[in-house]
Every structure is written in structure tokens, then in C-alpha cells.
Amino acid sequence: MRMLIVSDAWSPQVNGVVTSLQALISELRGMGHQVKLLSPADFRALPCPSYPEIALVWDLWRVGAAIRDFQPDCVHLATEGPLGWAARRWLVKRGLAFSSAIHTRFPEYVHTRWPWVPLSWGYGFLRAFHQPSQAVLVTTERMREVFASWGFKRLLLWRKGVDTQLFQPSVRPPRAAEPVFLYVGRIAPEKNIEAFLALDLPGEQRVVGDGPLREALQAAYPQVRFLGYQHGQALAEAFQSASVLVFPSRTDTYGLVMLEALACGTPVAAFPVAGPLDVLQAGVSGVMDEDLRAACVAALSLDRARCAELAARQSWRASALEFLAQQPLLDGELCRPFGAEITRSRA
Secondary structure (H helix, E strand, C coil), X not given: CEEEEECCCCXXXXXXXXXXXXXXXXXXXXXXXXXXXXXXXXXXXXXXXXXXXXXXXXXXXXXXXXXXXXXXXXXXXXXXCHHHHHHHXXXXXXXXXXXXXXXXXXXHHHHXXXXXXXXXXXXXXXXXXXXXXCEEEECCHHXXXXXXXXXXXXXXXXXXXXXXXXXXXXXXXXXXXXXXXXXXXXXXXXXCCHHHHCCCCCCEEEEECCCCCHHHHXXXXXXXXXXXXXXXXXXXXXXXXXCEEXXXXXXXXXXXXXXXXXXXXXXXXXXXXCCHHHHCCEXXXXXXXXXXXXXXXXXXCCCHHHHHHHHCCCCHHHHHHHHHHCCECCCCCECHHHHCCHHHXXX
16 A cells, blocks of 8 residues: 555654554554655744754645645544644545544643643644544554544554564673662653652662753752663663663653563553553552652563563554554544554564
8 A cells, every 4th residue: 555644743753653654554564565764854844933853844735746646545644733733624625534643642731831832722623633534543442542632533453563573682781789770752841850859769860861951850860870862782782781671651651662561571650640550560560659750660670571571462563553453544444454463463
């Protein structure tokens, strides 16, 4: 098939959306599908105010021509940014079907930055974007229930995976006498990172990532090692050398870094909220507690081999097959035959 994916999030951004799409595209191409990505790299863009890592496309009148020239069999809108809206308008105007995905809890993120903005406004914005979609993909059953309660329709599951070739246990795990507590992700208000930085923990605290709060938080917490972005093997080694991954976010829809840490044998400490509750097996691969420090300390005693074993069951190929099975062709017919292999893959 000829598949078009439209995303406002793409390299050089470093986040779970980009990681998921990169893995998806690689798997789909490996299956023989012709996949084209429309991203800010294909257009003219300006940096987002207050978050310059995010590129905002402005020559949106070119989006329709790009879709028409590729002549796709199906189209997937991965984000609700300017590119996503432009592609949505072009497709809706012509009565063409498409799928979309909810990767982030946008209303909670907006509310975190600007508390006077009601959650209902953010969810209204999301509903408007996804309302004409034939398949709105979410990561977990819990998220499907959350979005259904806000009035979303046609919600389907698209579970994520992990690269077990890159992320795997080290032959030399971290020493118990010198624990390392690690945070991996954006350094931004919605990630609630200060809940981790402010903890009085034994051993060392490290942060992998970057974002608008880095400079201020690095000055406020000089005892914490800020390592910036890490990629590939360097990122895998950061997970492998950590005793515990600390995931302080309360608003993520999933949290792909938890799965990557587990694949390296590193247990997770988190709050008992959506995301961790869907990824972690309590007392086995992670500890979830409203007392985040208690969760961090308790996670030190978890079996690293068991963590890696659980994560290894979730491949990106199975994730790509599930994605494929949910895609509507432009005439609205679902691509179920192309995803027939998914049942065998998950068995």
C-alpha cells in the first residue's frame, strides 16, 4: 500500500511521538509498504514561541498538493498541529477517510502551563480535530476510557513497542551500594520533573533530555547531573547504568521511556496514574506510590531480569501490525486484510 503519515512532530525533536513514528515507518517499509512522511522538514516553519524545538509550519497551502501528488491509499494524521489541521481540512473537504492518533493529553499540558484555561476547552479542541476521523488511535484501554468519557468516538487501540535489539540488559548492572536514579524526557512543566529533582535520595540523580526549563532547573538543583539529549547506544547505556527510572509525569498517555528502561532491566518508580498503571506490573517491573521517594527506594529491590523479560514481549512489529489493521482506505473501507498477521504475532 501507499501510506501517508502527517506529523508536526519529527526529527530533530526527541520525544515519544517521534520515536514511535520512526519505528512504525521502519516496520511498515520492512513489510513492503510505500510510506511517505509529511513533516515540518518538507515545509517552511517557524520555532514555536516559548518552545523553539517545536517547528510550526506556515506555508500550509502546499499540504493538499503534497497529498494529491503522492496518491496514497490511506492517510494517518499523527498530530493536532498546523500540518495535521491542514491535511484534515483538505481530506474532509473532499470526503476522504483518514485515521488519527492521540499521543499526548494536550488539555492537561495546556492547563499545566496556563491554569486559567479550562480542561473542557482543550478537550473541545481535540474533539473538533478528531471528530471526522474514521479511527482515532489511543495507546491503552485506560486512555480509551478517558477519552470516551470526554465524548470521543471511534476509539481504537494502537499499542506501542520497544526496540529490544538496542535496549537490552547490560552484563554489568549498576552497583547496589551506589544507586543511580534517572529521569529521561522533556524538561518541561507538563512532565512534573521537579517532583523528582526535589527528592532526597541516596546515591545520584541524573537527567537525560532537554527543554525550556533546563537552564533554570539546572541552576536550582546543582547536585543533579543534567546530561542533555542522548541517542542510540548512549541512551541505552544511560538506562542500563541506572538503578531506577523515575517517571514523575501525571499526564502522559503512555510513557515510552518506561518500556525502554524495562527492556534494559531497569525498574521504574512512578505515581499511580494513567501511563504507569498501563505499562508497569506493580511490584514486579515498577513501584507506584503517591510518595514518589518511597517508590524510588522500593524499586531498588526489584528483579532486573524480570523487568527485561516483561518488556521483551512488546515488539515494534506487533505494534505496526496493530496500526495497520486499523487504517481506513480513502474510501472508508478498513484495511483489515493487511493486518491479518497481527493475531499470530500477539499469540
